[in-house]
Amino acid sequence: MTALLGSRGTGQAGSPTWWASWAVRSASLPLPSKDRWRYRQEFVAELYGMTPAEQLHHASGVLSRVWTLRMALTEPTRLTRKEAAMAKPWLCRIGRHRWQRLRNPEGGWYRECRGCGKQRFGTGGGSPNTIGA
């Protein structure tokens, strides 16, 4: 108890304040049960040596990203919408693709963007092998 109260309101680095400790412990609750203990320990250990202001910043950061962490642990291969957008070159994001002409195994032609891999198989009612305008 002494350790918990030691740095409260003093503005000095040391043991975590009770509210920061509570916040990061709560942040581990949505995590899968197999990982919960590990991250609870990890989050709390990181609070040591921080000032109360840093603890507040850290705890709020951990709380705000806990669902992303949960997704990373449960579905590691799935990207969030934001991550997928970030992975796409900015020119592709505004619709300026860099098309290259490629041939498929059946011998037909199609276009693929060098940046994001988007494929185009022609326009209108033409055959799938027709190159669009």
Place this chain on the structure above:
Amino acid sequence: MEIGTAAGLPSGTVHPILARLETVGWLTSRWEDINPRTEGRPARRYYQLTPDGLEFARAALARAYTANARPAWLRPLGEES
């Protein structure tokens, strides 16, 4: 915490990234080998790049460096090419 500071990423952003890298085998992690009673704090979690991760990290850094390289006429005077 040190990783986030070094990478310039806010708190909480680093853990999901580390979790993904650990899942794909680019990182391993372990608990710090201390006695929490004598140290007065719990053990920290340490992350280390695997040989595969190191190779991929070097390649990614090289790509990022190449993509961000500025032409010589844009560099400040005195900066090496």
